[in-house]
Amino acid sequence: MSAPVIDAEAMAEFLDKAESMVSNADCEHWNRVLTLRSQSVLMALRDPEQSLRVVPATARINSEQKETWREVEAPIREAVEKRPEEVIDILSRFGASPWLWEWGTFWLANAFPEDYVWWSRWMYRPDTKTGSIALVVTDPGCLTVEPPLLYSQILQAGHFAEQVLEGWRRPSFIEPPFRHTVALAMVYAVYLFTLSSWRLTDEFTQVLPPFPKVVANLLGISRWEGYTVAKSKSH
Numbered sequence: 001m002s003a004p005v006i007d008a009e010a011m012a013e014f015l016d017k018a019e020s021m022v023s024n025a026d027c028e029h030w031n032r033v034l035t036l037r038s039q040s041v042l043m044a045l046r047d048p049e050q051s052l053r054v055v056p057a058t059a060r061i062n063s064e065q066k067e068t069w070r071e072v073e074a075p076i077r078e079a080v081e082k083r084p085e086e087v088i089d090i091l092s093r094f095g096a097s098p099w100l101w102e103w104g105t106f107w108l109a110n111a112f113p114e115d116y117v118w119w120s121r122w123m124y125r126p127d128t129k130t131g132s133i134a135l136v137v138t139d140p141g142c143l144t145v146e147p148p149l150l151y152s153q154i155l156q157a158g159h160f161a162e163q164v165l166e167g168w169r170r171p172s173f174i175e176p177p178f179r180h181t182v183a184l185a186m187v188y189a190v191y192l193f194t195l196s197s198w199r200l201t202d203e204f205t206q207v208l209p210p211f212p213k214v215v216a217n218l219l220g221i222s223r224w225e226g227y228t229v230a231k232s233k234s235h
Contacts, residue, residue, distance in 0.1 A: 001145060004137045004157040008164050011136045011187065015170055018186035021211040027173035027182070033221045034113075034178045041110040044227060045077055054223045057102035057121060069100065076104050080111050092148045098125070101147065106220070113177040117158030119151055122188040122218050126150060132188040133157045158184075185218040 045051050052058045052069070061069065072094050079086040087108045091101055101119050109118035117123070124131035124143060133154060134140045143153055161180040165171070174182045189211060196208060209217070216222055 001149070001153075002139055002142045004133070004142050004153050004160065005139070006157065006160045006164050007136055007138045011161070011164065011183070012168075014136065014187040014190050015183060017190045018211070018215075019171060022171075022186070022215065023212070024173055026212040026215075027171055030182055030216065030219065030221060031174050031178060033224060034181070034219070035175070037110050037224050038113050038178075041107060042081055045080060045107050045111075048073065050227050051077075051107070052103070054220060054227045055103050055106045056217075056220050056223065057099040057106075059223065061099065065097075065099065068097070069103070072096065072100065072104070076107070080107050084108055084112055084116070088148060088151055096147070098127075101151070105151070109181075113181075117155045118181065119154050120218070123184060124150075124154055132184040132191070135187055135191060136161070136184075181219065182215070185215050188218060189214045 044054060051073075052061065052066075058065075058069065072090065075090050076087055079090055087104055091104050094100070096104065098121065102121060105116065105119040109116040122131055124133045126143070126147075129140065129143070134143060137143070137157055143150060145153060158180045161183060162176060165179040165183055166176055171179065171182055171186065192214065193208070193211065208214075
């Protein structure tokens with residue numbers, strides 16, 4: 001199994017398109033929220049209801065999925081707080097569904113952004129072999145592995161991307177270790193907008209959300225801001 005290698009030229013092309021549609025203020029805002037999220041993530045994780053709502057994949061899960069989540073929520077929360085290296089093993093042992101991998105790695109990656117990567121649906125979907133990582137690795141075939149190994153590949157790709165972006169200082173105003181997350185969200189947003197322009201008429205593409213909002217939604221920023229607003233009102 002080959003290690004994932006980021007195609008720097010492909011990533012640069014995506015970022016050229018993306019950065020023409022975002023402002024410095026957008027990037028500064030995202031950086032502030034991601035920094036705050038990383039600093040207060042353990043407090044939010046201890047709130048079971050909110051710990052579901054702030055992660056896009058689990059914001060509206062059904063009752064059956066919620067029962068599955070309850071089985072794994074406590075051991076993952078404890079692992080994130082005390083033994084982060086065990087989170088992936090726990091998800092693997094439970095045979096976690098994609099949405100549960102997204103939930104568990106969200107908290108892991110936000111608690112330890114220098115060490116872990118959030119495996120979101122837009123980052124990579126094994127069933128459709130789509131996602132931002134598939135768009136910028138030199139050999140997408142390296143992603144055709146079982147979930148535990150796949151997470152390892154995604155983790156390596158994320159770290160590789162962070163190194164490339166640090167050398168470029170791109171995206172501007174985004175600090176490490178959040179650069180790879182923002183950059184890969186930008187890559188996927190460009191892909192979405194390009195795909196929409198091919199498939200939809202001009203009339204429909206004009207009602208798409210603004211590009212910066214799409215990036216923020218992919219990053220889960222609006223959900224986190226909603227959580228912080230709700231918490232401030234409750235005190």
